[in-house]
Amino acid sequence: MEITVAEALVRCLEQENVNLIFGYPGGAILPVYDALYNSTIKHVLTRHEQGAVHAADGYARVTGKVGVCLATSGPGATNLVTGIANAYMDSVPMVVITGQVPVSQIGTDAFQEVDITGITLPVTKHNFLIKDPKQLPQVVRKAFHIAATGRPGPVLIDLPKDVAQAKIKFAYPKNIHLPGYKPTYKGHxxxxxxxxxxxxxxxxxxxxxxxxxxxxxxxxxxxxxxxxxxxxxxxxxxxxxxxxxxxxxxxxxxxxxxxxxxxxxxxxxxxxxxxxxxxxxxxxxxxxxxxxxxxxxxxxxxxxxxxxxxxxxxxxxxxxxxxxxxxxxxxxxxxxxxxxxxxxxxxxxYPLDYSMDGALKPQFVIEKLCESTGGDAVVVTDVGQHQMWTAQYYKFKEPRSFISSGGLGTMGFGLPAAIGAQMGASGQKVILITGDGSIQMTLQELGTAMEQELPLKIFVMNNRQLGMVRQQQEYYCEKRYIAVDFRFDLDFAALARVYGMAGYTVETAEQLVDILPEVLASPGPVMVNCLIGGKENVLPMVLAGSNINEAID
CATH class of the missing domain: 3.40.50.1220 (TPP-binding domain)
Structure with a gap:
């Protein structure tokens, strides 16, 4: 019996033991969504395609499995590019599936057409544009194999709408032939x-x-x-x-x-x-x-x-x-x-050290989180000063317990990645440590977290500025500060309550210590707005061109 290529794709995903997909629908990918209707695979609707790809990334990092995300053609596909590059830099196994305009329209500047395989060529381990419907099962098999083996990385499959609607006889290949791809596993x-x-x-x-x-x-x-x-x-x-x-x-x-x-x-x-x-x-x-x-x-x-x-x-x-x-x-x-x-x-x-004078110290917040959890949590961060403080002061005990954007340094990664991590690490405590700059880049994914009823614990290190950029301007620009201050101070605790989660604001060490047991014990999601000082720097710091033993502190 023949089935559509879209239905075949869903069957291929089931054969690869995919049970969770993050995505955002649109016209060109619609046949695949229609095929998902009768599948046992759970689909998580994010609020933005970037949220979908980062969530798939977080899921892959915490589980070791291949993360999967879906998006439509054009802007849907291009909205994935940052997340694909992020996964590529950090060697995260991922299969990204994008819709494409019909084959006959490729190259005509059709509505919502982009050359996504060309765009992502430098930031994928491999990518495929499927023009022959019969290729689909073999391509999916190859994509998962390439993504997960050797040095892992993202693989993209671009699927034109007319190919997705074509019919084929389905058979999922047990073996694949990749003569040019043979990773070395045994050292000499x-x-x-x-x-x-x-x-x-x-x-x-x-x-x-x-x-x-x-x-x-x-x-x-x-x-x-x-x-x-x-x-x-x-x-x-x-x-x-x-x-x-x-x-x-x-x-x-x-x-x-x-x-x-x-x-x-x-x-x-x-x-x-x-x-x-x-x-x-x-x-x-x-x-x-x-x-x-x-x-x-x-x-x-x-x-x-x-x-x-x-x-x-x-x-x-x-x-x-x-x-x-x-x-x-x-x-x-x-x-x-x-x-x-x-x-x-x-x-x-040369101990790690900081002063407790003045405002609430971010280092103290992270130390208390480590102490309160016993190091037994999955900690996700965004990118910036809070990321470095977390790396310095949280004592991780287990692999896959620290999820962060390394090579690309992607602000906005944290919240959607924490959603993916929480869905992959069901039953484990997942803590997001983020900054007031980073979280506002993908803030809408709070809606996804609430819709999926995820018990995330979110700590916003709020210094009302882009702290890492300000620190670099202090050392490299003779304190000529520009474009680093947020003059509008968002009340993150109130925002959390708008989304239906508990929200707190703390500005002293005593307040943090008082509420931390309640926050961590809560069965539901919580956001804590930590008002920290605006002049706190991440130290030690090795200045550009210096030897690593010449750090300032």
Missing amino acids: PAMINQASKVIMESKRPVIYAGGGVRISNAAPELKELAETISAPVTHTLMGLGCFPGDHPLFLGMLGMHGTRYANQAVTECDCLITVGARFDDRVVANIEGFAPDAKIIHIDIDPAEISKNVQASLPIVGDVKQVLEKLLQLLKKRKNAEWTARVQALKKE
């Missing part, structure tokens, strides 16, 4: 053997762990590696949560706003074991001064990242989990008392 044995020797000969090893640890589910192997060789562990923003934040060997984040002791330890180390990280510019401020005395072992599944920014002494291409498993078999347990003592001394010499 000789290189792994050589790495084990370098590690055992080192006296001051440091492990530098990134998001690849989370992606490959290698947190247990990372912990075993650190404890086997007595090496402290520092993280990128994307790697937070992959090593317990309360562990004695934990150094916190490194780089521009990393801890001074992490940056100093990396500067002094003689062996830097880089695991699933890419030496981005927020970590390596000055290449020449980065880990100057270290032999750099670089483990990554993407060969393009090896020696791209920092020259590796010993490259190992492969899946982080599989490489670490083999490496651990070659290492002998040892104690490194002198180096361990040095690292502990650095922690005492």
